[in-house]
Amino acid sequence: MRIDKYLKVSRLIKRRTVANEVADAGRIEVNGRPVKASYAVKEGDIITVCFGNRPVSVRVLSVEEPKGKDVAREMYEIVEQNPPLAHSENL
Numbered sequence: 001m002r003i004d005k006y007l008k009v010s011r012l013i014k015r016r017t018v019a020n021e022v023a024d025a026g027r028i029e030v031n032g033r034p035v036k037a038s039y040a041v042k043e044g045d046i047i048t049v050c051f052g053n054r055p056v057s058v059r060v061l062s063v064e065e066p067k068g069k070d071v072a073r074e075m076y077e078i079v080e081q082n083p084p085l086a087h088s089e090n091l
Contacts, residue, residue: 001063003028003047004037009065010075012049012058022049046079056080 001009007019007028022028023037027050030039041047045060058076066072 001041001065002037003030003035003039003041006041006060006063006075007047007049009072011069011072012047012056012076047076 004016004019004023007013007022008016013019013022020037023035023039026034028035029048030041030045032046032048041060041063043060043063046057047060048055048057056078057080059079060076062075064075066075
């Protein structure tokens with residue numbers, strides 16, 4: 001399954017066109033390497049998506065298209081989620 005479609009069906013990104021744009025902008029890495037939207041996702045891949053200044057890393061558990069919305073979260077597990085950078089309060 002292409003990475004743009006995977007991000008959409010797993011509900012990490014709402015729309016496939018947005019996932020495609022994010023991939024083409026170089027904000028998606030698989031196993032530490034930037035990939036394009038056409039990259040074929042495999043089970044065990046570690047996908048890192050940068051949402052603004054907050055990267056989220058997930059491990060691919062399944063590439064089978066889910067039968068419903070509620071099981072889409074079973075396609076991956078969150079490996080690392082960094083909080084956004086906090087502003088200094090001592091200004």
